Amino acid sequence: MLEACVFATVLCGFLGIILKHNLVMKIISMDVMSTGVIAYYILIASRSGLFTPIVDNKENVAYADPVPQAVILTAIVIGFSIQALMLVGVMKLAKNNPTLEASAIEENNTP
Amino acid sequence: MALVSVAYAIHIYLMSSPLNIQLLDSFGVSLLVDELSSFFIFTNALVTAAVIIYCWQTGKKAFFYVQIAMLHGSVDATFICADFISLYVALEVISIASFLLIAYSRTDRSIWVGLRYLFVSNVAMLFYLIGAILVYQAHNSFHYAGLRGAPTEAGALIFLGLLVKGGIFIPGLWLPLTHSESESPVSAMLSGVVVKAGVYPLLRCALSLEEIDPIVRLFGVCTAVLGVGFAVLEKDTKRMLAFHTISQLGFVLAAPLVGGLYALTHGLVKSALFLIAGVLPSRNFKQLQHQPIDNKIWLVLVIASFSISGFPLLSGFGAKVLTSKNFLPWQVIGMNIAALGTAISFAKFIFLPRQKSAQHEVKKIHSGFWWAMGILLGGLFGANIFYYKAYTLANTIKPLITIALGWLAYLGIFKKLAIKLPRGFERFNHLIGTMSLMLILLFWMLWAQLQFST
Numbered sequence: 414m415l416e417a418c419v420f421a422t423v424l425c426g427f428l429g430i431i432l433k434h435n436l437v438m439k440i441i442s443m444d445v446m447s448t449g450v451i452a453y454y455i456l457i458a459s460r461s462g463l464f465t466p467i468v469d470n471k472e473n474v475a476y477a478d479p480v481p482q483a484v485i486l487t488a489i490v491i492g493f494s495i496q497a498l499m500l501v502g503v504m505k506l507a508k509n510n511p512t513l514e515a516s517a518i519e520e521n522n523t524p
Numbered sequence: 525m526a527l528v529s530v531a532y533a534i535h536i537y538l539m540s541s542p543l544n545i546q547l548l549d550s551f552g553v554s555l556l557v558d559e560l561s562s563f564f565i566f567t568n569a570l571v572t573a574a575v576i577i578y579c580w581q582t583g584k585k586a587f588f589y590v591q592i593a594m595l596h597g598s599v600d601a602t603f604i605c606a607d608f609i610s611l612y613v614a615l616e617v618i619s620i621a622s623f624l625l626i627a628y629s630r631t632d633r634s635i636w637v638g639l640r641y642l643f644v645s646n647v648a649m650l651f652y653l654i655g656a657i658l659v660y661q662a663h664n665s666f667h668y669a670g671l672r673g674a675p676t677e678a679g680a681l682i683f684l685g686l687l688v689k690g691g692i693f694i695p696g697l698w699l700p701l702t703h704s705e706s707e708s709p710v711s712a713m714l715s716g717v718v719v720k721a722g723v724y725p726l727l728r729c730a731l732s733l734e735e736i737d738p739i740v741r742l743f744g745v746c747t748a749v750l751g752v753g754f755a756v757l758e759k760d761t762k763r764m765l766a767f768h769t770i771s772q773l774g775f776v777l778a779a780p781l782v783g784g785l786y787a788l789t790h791g792l793v794k795s796a797l798f799l800i801a802g803v804l805p806s807r808n809f810k811q812l813q814h815q816p817i818d819n820k821i822w823l824v825l826v827i828a829s830f831s832i833s834g835f836p837l838l839s840g841f842g843a844k845v846l847t848s849k850n851f852l853p854w855q856v857i858g859m860n861i862a863a864l865g866t867a868i869s870f871a872k873f874i875f876l877p878r879q880k881s882a883q884h885e886v887k888k889i890h891s892g893f894w895w896a897m898g899i900l901l902g903g904l905f906g907a908n909i910f911y912y913k914a915y916t917l918a919n920t921i922k923p924l925i926t927i928a929l930g931w932l933a934y935l936g937i938f939k940k941l942a943i944k945l946p947r948g949f950e951r952f953n954h955l956i957g958t959m960s961l962m963l964i965l966l967f968w969m970l971w972a973q974l975q976f977s978t
Binding site: 510 | 609612613620623624630633635636638639643647650657660661664666701951952953956
């Protein structure tokens with residue numbers, strides 16, 4: 414069930430990238446998509462248990478798998494920086510194309 | 525830094541046993557360095573050196589060189605890593621660095637082209653991440669070898685990501701616009717080494733898993749024919765070169781075992797050609813026909829074009845012979861068509877008019893250009909030593925016939941032909957949409973492959 418929700422999020426984001434016309438909306442859809450991917454990593458990490466993997470007095474509790482969490486942390490940072498970079502690019506483009514319609518910008522800038 | 529890479533590449537090539545490093549047991553970063561990666565690292569080093577020398581006198585800011593250095597480092601990282609997550613990180617650093625390089629001129633068009641590139645590659649990498657976690661779920665490790673027991677969809681998702689990054693087949697059609705609209709040194713860098721970063725992991729997977737090998741080969745043939753088909757009909761120099769990059773990547777993939785040498789020669793020749801295209805007076809072939817170019821430029825242009833068409837004495841010949849020896853029977857027809865197409869499209873360069881000394885030359889060519897050419901073309905002659913056994917009579921005749929046929933076809937048919945190809949496939953929405961179609965196709969192919977093999 415949870416898995417289905419995660420894939421629905423990814424799909425929503427993907428369709429948003431295709432169907433939305435505004436460039437900012439496209440970037441937000443991409444964010445939705447990456448949120449879905451991150452959620453999927455967390456979901457897989459929690460397969461083995463829900464406890465935070467920190468050494469404690471308690472013994473034999475079901476820990477969550479730390480590896481996917483560590484990996485996705487890297488991916489989150491990278492995704493975030495890429496988004497920041499894209500938004501800067503969009504700001505620059507907004508000077509000459511105030512509506513930010515992707516198709517219009519494409520029309521103007523393709524040889 | 526490039527010099528360090530050169531030295532290291534030679535060292536690896538001479539080393540007999542491949543180096544396999546596993547940091548922090550099965551969860552950590554694993555690196556794999558062998559002969560295949562040495563070719564790629566060598567290409568990267570030579571191209572970067574040439575590009576930096578070319579740019580030295582053009583007054584670029586320090587920012588530009590920092591980006592080049594970052595790009596160089598991260599491309600090298602993809603050539604040695606052997607697990608999916610370090611590959612992911614390296615590929616994303618490549619996207620960011622090349623976005624900044626493409627958008628260096630800060631015009632609206634360059635920003636849009638860069639943004640489009642970043643968008644496409646980032647979406648592909650998201651699919652790739654889903655694939656990577658599926659591999660992890662199956663094996664508790666991100667190593668390349670984990671692809672074997674992983675579910676089919678994992679393979680399909682990872683392949684989609686790599687195909688898009690490497691600019692292969694239909695999802696790779698973002699490449700022509702990106703490569704043709706950026707500045708010449710940047711296109712040289714992108715076309716020469718950056719696309720190889722997507723191709724190299726594919727080769728690695730094909731070499732380690734024999735189930736995947738036929739699929740990679742099939743993509744190689746399709747890509748080679750598709751790319752060359754566009755290149756033959758293209759009227760713009762830089763776009764032609766970019767389409768031709770797609771087709772050459774097909775050659776690299778078509779014979780995974782010996783892809784390294786081909787990648788080396790293609791990287792050298794393509795960056796040389798992009799740098800030359802930057803100093804030509806016009807980008808349109810029609811105008812170039814009426815505007816004679818300087819004899820010296822024509823000479824380097826011809827050397828590069830000859831090498832890529834597979835003319836003997838240049839390393840393009842050795843690479844082509846070696847690659848064609850490794851084809852499977854069903855690949856031969858497709859690849860011969862692609863080789864003929866290569867000869868046709870480069871006849872456009874060879875038959876350009878020329879003159880002794882151009883007095884009315886507008887742009888003064890600085891000496892950095894000649895140094896860069898020296899490195900790249902010297903590399904082309906030098907790379908012959910990797911496969912000197914190619915020089916037999918039968919081997920030599922075949923490319924000569926191909927080239928002759930190609931020239932005849934060019935002079936007879938293609939010079940007058942004016943077909944305008946639709947560019948619909950390069951629209952942004954279509955690029956993203958094709959990705960989903962490709963995903964279904966890949967899934968189906970891998971599934972069918974596994975069904976037959978078990």
